[in-house]
Amino acid sequence: MWDALSAALRLVLRLDGDVLAIAGLSLRVSLLAVACGTLVGVPLGALLAISRMPGRGVLVAVLNGLMGLPAVVVGLVVYLLLSRSGPLGAAGLLFTPTAMVIAQTILVTPLIAALTRQVVEDADRELGEQLRSMRLGRWRRARALAFDARFSLAVVLLAAFGRAVSEVGAVLVVGGNVAGHTRTMTTAISLETQKGDLPLALALGLVLIGIVLAVNAAASLLRHHAMRVYG
């Protein structure tokens, strides 16, 4: 364990080029997936929160259930879609970073939508009456509530990022763990474990945890700043 810790420190301090590239790819893929998931998931969740339609309960239950989508199944489905023999094969996206972004987007969108639904629904309980009395349309109300709940939504996005950056099943299947091209932190950790280089695997794991902590710390600083400025 101490070996791993000192190896991790050395990896970071030496600014090992390979490790930096791998960490950079992990960050880019997962942040992009969360960005895409946000564009779809937040409006979807917010609208669902304030809509009153038959079958809504079922929809909410399904969405909540999809938070537990197994990463490897998502990977397999995306693999079959993007494979040259699959329906989207002509695009030639399999074993590229783009394929990994697609898979992770599918993975995090339900998570973002489901949590947004809950957060906005809570905000609606406090402010809904007021907004309805202002005769705002559904879309405007959803937007106002989402904005009101923006700090909670920030935590939702952090959770989604955590899910994306830590999963290995989907990126391994659709990315192929190609050295220098689609190797991410998690697939590299899995590879080093397979090679029996457990200290290096653990060291990479510690680097990954460090990255996740750094992203969360940055988000938290941003949030404090925003709270001071906008109250």
Added chain:
Amino acid sequence: MDVLRRRVLILAACAAALLAAPAAAEGDRSITVASTTSTEQSGLFGHLLPRFTARTGIAVKVVALGTGQALDVGRRGDADVVFVHDRAAEESFVREGFATGRQDVMYNDFVVIGPRDDPARARGADVLEALRRIAAARAPFVSRGDRSGTHGAELRSWAEAGLDLAAIRGEWYREIGQGMGPALNTASATNAYLLADRGTWLSFKNRGELAILVEGDRRLFNPYGVMLVNPARHPHVKARDGQAFVDWLVSPEGQGAVSEYRIGGEQLFFPSAGAAGRS
């Protein structure tokens, strides 16, 4: 203000994400090779590919899987070249028309690995005798169970030893459905026997109490073949660059690079191109 400001922020974030996105910075020329965990995890590709790329300017993306999976990737047209080690499976791949031909590249050998103190007394030079003893002692044995070339060799050896795996298997026979590394990790953690390729064993670090018990049996010969995926079957296959890789591997330069690769002074792979090579 807020809505506008928020829009700008979101747009900026998206733009940044897109810009930072993998700018698909691969040079114009690259091929995808489906290969096996043994060639990747033994470090052979790390040794060969920079030489090939320096010579030809073609980048090689390796997807390392079990032989069975690698052949499936080739069948689906998701790789340009398949480089694996299961002669029988490769020949049927060619027969089915997924490749136009197969060429020998190199060989290494399998070894029987087990606990140093060898409770089943499997040590020796005869793999079949070793398997019979392991089965008789019902000593823990880890099987890849993943349709890999190594798995295929293991199943053939049980059959040749006159043992009907379906009849004798029990709790001692552990099929893990994973690559060579995980199989070695499992064996190391449970002091079990297993069949491994020498290359992965030499580069494996978490050996614990394990050691080589059987080696040098001619049945443990492990040939690797390379095939260009048939462009007639999958028109997008990069036939020219893929063929360049195949040609380089069997050229004197490629063969020299194969024989140069060593771990701790030990040669892992022995070039064999041209020796009864084509089918």
